[in-house]
Amino acid sequence: MIIIMDLNASPEQIREVEQEIERVGLRPFMNPGVERKVIAVLGEMDVHKADLVEHFSTMDGVSRVDVISDLWKLASKSYRPEGSTVRVQDVVIGGNRIVVAAGPCSVEDEGQLLEIAEAVKESGASLLRGGAFKPRTSPYSFQGLGEKGLKIMARVRDKVGLPIVTEVMDTHDVNMVADYADMLQIGARNMQNFALLKKAGNTNRPVLLKRGPAAKVKDLLMSAEYIMAEGNQSVVLCERGITTFEDTTRNTTDINALPVLKRLTHLPVMIDPSHATGDWRYVGPISLAGVAAGADGVIVEVHPDPGHAKSDGPQSLKPDKFAELMGKLRRVAEAVDRTM
Numbered sequence: 001m002i003i004i005m006d007l008n009a010s011p012e013q014i015r016e017v018e019q020e021i022e023r024v025g026l027r028p029f030m031n032p033g034v035e036r037k038v039i040a041v042l043g044e045m046d047v048h049k050a051d052l053v054e055h056f057s058t059m060d061g062v063s064r065v066d067v068i069s070d071l072w073k074l075a076s077k078s079y080r081p082e083g084s085t086v087r088v089q090d091v092v093i094g095g096n097r098i099v100v101a102a103g104p105c106s107v108e109d110e111g112q113l114l115e116i117a118e119a120v121k122e123s124g125a126s127l128l129r130g131g132a133f134k135p136r137t138s139p140y141s142f143q144g145l146g147e148k149g150l151k152i153m154a155r156v157r158d159k160v161g162l163p164i165v166t167e168v169m170d171t172h173d174v175n176m177v178a179d180y181a182d183m184l185q186i187g188a189r190n191m192q193n194f195a196l197l198k199k200a201g202n203t204n205r206p207v208l209l210k211r212g213p214a215a216k217v218k219d220l221l222m223s224a225e226y227i228m229a230e231g232n233q234s235v236v237l238c239e240r241g242i243t244t245f246e247d248t249t250r251n252t253t254d255i256n257a258l259p260v261l262k263r264l265t266h267l268p269v270m271i272d273p274s275h276a277t278g279d280w281r282y283v284g285p286i287s288l289a290g291v292a293a294g295a296d297g298v299i300v301e302v303h304p305d306p307g308h309a310k311s312d313g314p315q316s317l318k319p320d321k322f323a324e325l326m327g328k329l330r331r332v333a334e335a336v337d338r339t340m
């Protein structure tokens with residue numbers, strides 16, 4: 001349920017509505033950064049919903065009460081029909097401009113990251129991605145450099161000037177990763193790690209939330225809601241492919257998910273063609289398809305020597321191929337009335 005206040009509602013009237021929400025055992029949540037004062041009402045209210053709508057409609061200063069029928073509330077398109085943007089330092093995701101995040105799957109050493117960061121910046125990327133904590137299928141595979149990798153990322157960020165996005169896998173590491181990173185990534189495998197989602201919801205860092213390989217679009221939205229219900233509204237969703245019976249690619253890109261998400265939520269949406277396909281040869285076409293289908297951004301794995309990458313080499317673009325892709329992306333962005 002959302003309570004839309006009159007444009008000229010007084011602070012006292014707003015406070016009274018908030019107090020009344022608490023009095024009936026629910027939680028008021030103010031929609032920040034919006035001119036119109038909208039109070040979301042969170043909590044279990046199924047049986048009394050009709051009574052509550054009636055009750056709040058009669059309060060002073062209230063213009064209208066709307067029921068949000070979606071299971072996700074703060075993430076619902078009806079909560080912010082105008083769409084929302086998420087800032088990562090100076091980079092705005094969800095505006096007209098398509099944002100590209102690029103970098104290696106894993107941070108391997110400072111020289112490697114610096115070389116990649118300079119190359120992708122030169123080609124027009126605005127965020128640097130890289131993993132320091134790696135969720136690997138095998139416990140014997142490279143697990144990432146941990147905090148050392150975060151330190152490398154932070155130094156490269158300071159040298160090159162690209163904000164950094166990196167994965168956090170463990171609730172105990174969230175604050176530490178947030179100290180280094182400009183944006184936290186919650187990976188596909190942890191999309192429904194609710195303790196981790198809540199912890200990220202209590203930081204002031206924007207979150208890149210990737211869709212689980214076996215998660216429905218609705219599950220992804222409920223996971224975003226977990227972060228938002230804790231107070232953190234800066235969530236960007238990411239389609240990164242799902243598991244299907246098809247085995248010529250690592251995953252199957254659910255291209256449908258892009259326009260579907262755009263209809264169901266106000267949150268910005270990115271596409272990750274690297275994990276979605278698992279093969280550098282398909283990364284270009286699927287990036288272009290993603291932007292054509294409405295993605296607000298693309299996240300691409302780039303490595304100068306994919307054959308020796310510590311993870312995900314086969315799906316990594318070499319810097320020259322990435323530069324080529326950026327040129328094509330620019331043209332597709334223009335065709336769908338976006339900029340780069």
Ligand code: PEP
Pocket residue numbers: 105131135186187188189210240272275
């Ligand atoms: C990654 O971004 O390197 C990664 C592990 O992604 P995902 O969680 O989508 O598999």
Ligand code: MN
Pocket residue numbers: 105106275301311312
């Ligand atoms: Mn990867």
